[in-house]
Amino acid sequence: MSDLPSIRWGIVATGMISTWFVEDILLEWEGKRVNHVVQAIGSSSTQKAQDFVKNNCPAQTPKVYGSYQELYQDPDVDIVYIGTPHAFHYRDCMEAINAGKNVLCEKSFTINAKQAREIFDAARRNNVYVAEAMWVRHRPLYQELYRLLHQEKIIGDVFRVFSDFANGVDPASLPASSRHRDLTLGAGSLLDVGVYALTWGRMALGYQKELPQIVAKQTHEEGVEITTSAILQYSSGRQGICTCTSKALGAPGEVFVVVHVWKKQEGAADRAFFPREACEGKKYDFPQIGRGFVWEAENTALDILEGRKESRVMPWEETLYIMDIMDEIRAQGGTCYPGE
Ligand SMILES: NC(=O)C1=CN([C@@H]2O[C@H](COP(=O)(O)OP(=O)(O)OC[C@H]3O[C@@H](n4cnc5c(N)ncnc54)[C@H](OP(=O)(O)O)[C@@H]3O)[C@@H](O)[C@H]2O)C=CC1
Ligand SMILES: O=C1OC[C@@H](O)[C@H](O)[C@H]1O
16 A cells, blocks of 8 residues: 555546556656546446456556546546547536536647636636646656756757647548547647647747737648648747648657757857757756656646645646637638637
8 A cells, every 4th residue: 555645536538648648647656756546437438438447447446437427426536637639628627627626638728718718717716626738848858948948048048949740640531530630529730739839839938928929821631720830929039930730641650859959169159050060969868657647647636635726837827828829820820610
């Protein structure tokens, strides 16, 4: 029996991300501060929930429910993890919050900023926790890169950032019911992976307070947005060039993020370009534990156990900042979801 404090998760939906998340939270690793219990699984079908337990957490004994609502009513669930497609995040967050549950909801948090604001208002009214599961922000690599760039200032003032996320999905080749293809599920590369490009870009530019001016273009295929390019222009002249696509065909199955810093050598102040031979290089290594969701799960659990209502790593204003930018990009790019 572990001496660690426990948190009891209720998992909503049995798709890909729920399997990744559950497998990670059950890992044993050095530095773990919370015992994560899979208390309940909520699914559109009891059979799917049972299969999920068999395949992903056979050593746990969660309650299995053939609806999400039953899970929200379970008094033994401390926090609900929502892993449904984007278009359902609003409904699922609102129902969980109105049932008095704390919530960690997958990215992108909602379809638009208006929905996100309504969820935060509901959380405030119900005095519960809610956070967007922007897992990369919790990773040691991300936090160390921020420290290096903006506290240690290893490359000086960051003036321009390129940030891209290319996903090898090819929506047109998927069934019409896929969340990557069905607009009623919130299909589109911006909400799916562009949110990462914006997140990395925002961090690398040092969390500028003002909202940037934006120039954006989007490409659509069969009505679904498959490629986005946006320039974020700040009044200081800083620019973030953030791009994404779901059509990175032939892309490798895994993404490796490596922090490798090249600094200009002393005594070469007037050099216009920086050949590698003329620079000193330093490589940084970071731990890889499971698929990388352990830090998000730990931080979220500690937030709940310590009584916080907002994430220290992904506060509401950060979700809103990115959602407001995505709204503007979609307005310029011509992407609209049913009901908007
Ligand atoms: N952080 C990360 O690295 C990742 C995050 N994500 C995010 O997770 C969320 C879900 O993505 P993913 O797991 O890939 O999606 P999947 O399509 O694999 O799973 C979604 C699940 O939602 C439930 N669901 C409810 N209604 C529907 C519906 N009408 N159509 C389809 N599914 C429905 C289903 O579970 P059930 O039938 O059991 O209710 C389904 O299995 C998205 O927000 C996505 O952006 C995705 C991948 C990686
Ligand atoms: O968050 C994600 O990361 C991995 C991608 O393959 C997936 O489409 C996306 O939702």
